[in-house]
Amino acid sequence: MKHKLWNKVVGITTKVGTVLVASALGVTFSAVPATAATDTNLSDFNNSVEDSAASQVRGGAVKTIGNQAVASASDASEDAMPDNSSQKLPDKVSSAIPDNAMVVSKDLATTADGQIKNIETGAPVTDPKLVGTADQQPDPLTKTNGMRFIPVEAGKVKEAVAANGGDVQASTASSNASASKATTTGTVRNAALQNNQYGAYWGSYNGTQAFFERGGNLFAQQAKGVVDVSEHQGYINWDAAKNSGVEGAIIRVAFGWGNRLDYQAARNVNECKRLGIPFGVYFYSYAYDYDTATQEGFDAVNKLRQLGINPGDLSYPVYYDLENWSWTGHTPPTNPWVYDSMVSTWYWCLQHFGYNNLSVYSYTYYLNTALNTGNIRSKTRWVASYGARTNFGYSTNDRGWQYADNGWVNGIGNVDLNAFGNRTYQSSVGIVTFPNQEMVGVCGVVAGPHRNVEYQWMAYNLSTNTWKAIAWWQDSNCAEWRDNAGDYWLHLDVRDKQTHNSIGNQTLPTHYKLNASINGIYLGWQGDQMLLGAASNDSQGKYVIKLYDENAQRWFTAFYSQWALWRPYHGRFWARYELYTSDGRFVDTRTYNFSV
Incomplete structure (x- = not known):
């Protein structure tokens, strides 16, 4: 059974920066930085390496999708x-x-x-x-x-x-009916996912799956093998595709504006949801100015809603596919600033309806010419380049490379192959905290289709330099953290319940403070005695009322209750009202000066 706080964090995705944690009392926790020792010795590679060597990755098997021969x-x-x-x-x-x-x-x-x-x-x-x-x-x-x-x-x-x-x-042929139709039947050669014809290949880095340019330059670690699909792949057997190693999908929804949905979009989306395959979507653009880009933006929102795709469903962005299109009677823009305006308005349309995970998709030549503005380049996280490298300078940490157009995957057939991942290590585990009156609720959020996981929580007190276990390995992703106010490192480990293989960890610098406080104090006469009392928002709280004699310069009495009667004498006094949690941890105080 999930912890009672579970419902508060379902659907939340967080990205928390990695913090290195020092060791204390013999316990060490650390988040792996991108500069850590790698599983692939990059010094073994150089730009003149033979492509056949690209598959010789140290430290494990080469990644493949399906039963395919390596293409070199x-x-x-x-x-x-x-x-x-x-x-x-x-x-x-x-x-x-x-x-x-x-x-x-x-x-x-x-x-x-x-x-x-x-x-x-x-x-x-x-x-x-x-x-x-x-x-x-x-x-x-x-x-x-x-x-x-x-x-x-x-x-x-x-x-x-x-x-x-x-x-x-x-020589130019005469225009006739037979010459006016281009041949659409092409031949596609099978290719293994681990590389393309130019030596880009799969390996490992920082203990994670990774994709490399020819010569050993890291493109992305924590990388996933992703396909992009449309109705032209036909009726996809997604179970077979997943079993063949497909780890994600980018699904075409539509093209232009006012057109139909891709015939397979609804089924592809539903199948990815059913199987837990992370997915994103793309819209091919035929826009040529601000107005048509606006139409494409609102049309995209309508189609996403029509397919039942909420922002939280998307593991990958909604991509705006910008290419040098061909459409009779129309021409695409050539001025980058026209495209810049188009991209900004398309983004605004989708963000207005809560779709904030957005990106531009294109190919390197177009990005360096018609799309060459800082705004567009900063928004581009998926690039097509069927060569040894993308030759595009990504400004984002997460990135995708469509590195082959000639893949073959069981359950799909001919399909484009992509590597999606991070340039620098990004923890897949996030932490959310919910302070209340008695404790701080801590919940872990794990990215990806993980199902059978365990969570362990620790806290390191920066004042006492000591570790404390909040919760040992448990099924619930949430725990109750009861501690004293102060500064801590909050640490979460996540592992597979059956294999005990680590899924990830996260460390968060945290100031521990409960959401409880004294919200009222009382001091007044009741006959010849004085009534003192306090109120707070903690229904389980405990109170202590102390009195200080200013002339004698000493605390002279204390009442361990919310209300107290005291028979006063002449003098000047301070009343101190203290609030504690039900288990005795100090929370808040108020003082009041008075004379009798």
Whole structure:
């Protein structure tokens, strides 16, 4: 049975800074800093390391999802599309595709004036399923067969095609019905979760699962393997996905504004809730100014409510997916300050309704160009980069890297792979305190889908330099802390009940003070005697009333009750009213000077 304070902390998430705790009386507690000794010897790696060595992680097994073969750098095709290693280069590029056009799929390019053309033929593409209509935005994943694609400049693609012996000045084909539809069927190569084709890999750091750039640079510790999904993954078997090692999901909800929900959004959300899979959501943007971003913001709130997603349900943020989109008759912004205004208004719309865990998602090139403002960069916590590193300077501790677009996971099939974690160690355990009149209630909050856990509480008195056990290992996440006023380190350990493996710990500097006080005193004549009394907000409190003779300079009597009768004599006196807890700990005092 949970402690009576449990209902007060359900759904609360806290992030408390890590405090190092000194030892006393032979007991030592510590929170692990990011600079602690690692399980992976980073000096064994350098930027020239062979990619095959990336999987040789010290101190344990390499993380995988499903039964998959390891993909190494040698697996990356020489004729792969730049920045999109799973997509094959075209054999030729039409002369009608200018260098400043953006290639938005393996078949399509968008010109600066908003025209969408077939890369090889140069023919305009008009299929509304791919490019939408003037009034209707298309599903952005249709043109890439449900997989992510990082837009890349056509000039860069031409250089790769030419280097591969292809034709970059192909003649323009006539516009006809067959040429106006791009091919949407692509091939996706299986990839293990532990690395991408460029050597980014899974390992361990600070005793936690971690993800590294090629060469051993830490991207994130306390890292989780996360997939991002949409209706294009079809009917997902989430039980199989979880059993294969999926530790989180980012679920597409919708695109643009005024459009339908993703066909699988409701089911994906409900399945993640059922299985305890941490999840976040994303909305693909087609906004091009302040007004359309506002529409997307309010539309996002409506759809979150429609799906029954409350702010407390989200382990990962609500992401605003900003990319160089293609939509017939419209063009995306190119001025960073237009995007800056759009992001701010979208944030305001969601925060107004309590959705405060927000982030921007994009890819490195776009973040360094059209999205390059301090405001947007500071809000970006998820970045796509299918290379050896993200080449993006995160300003937040928590971060996500979409490092592969060619994963294969049991129960899902083709899917994007992501690593989400923290640059510096962040305790997964939080502490909440609730002082009342007799004690301080302490409750632990554990992040993540932990079910069978035990809690142990200790307090270190900074005045006496001593430890005290508040509660030994117990099932309840809450305990009653009864102590004297003062300054303490409050320490919580959490472990798995069956294995006794540590889940985490937290230490909080705390000033112990009860929520009890004397709220009234009384002194008055009752016949030839004087009645003294006190009142407080502690119904269980105990009282002591003391009298001091100012002329004799001594305390001369004391009454151990809330009310007392005293027969006075001439002189000048002080009355002292003291409040104690029911078990005798001092709480509060009041004094009153009077003459008789």
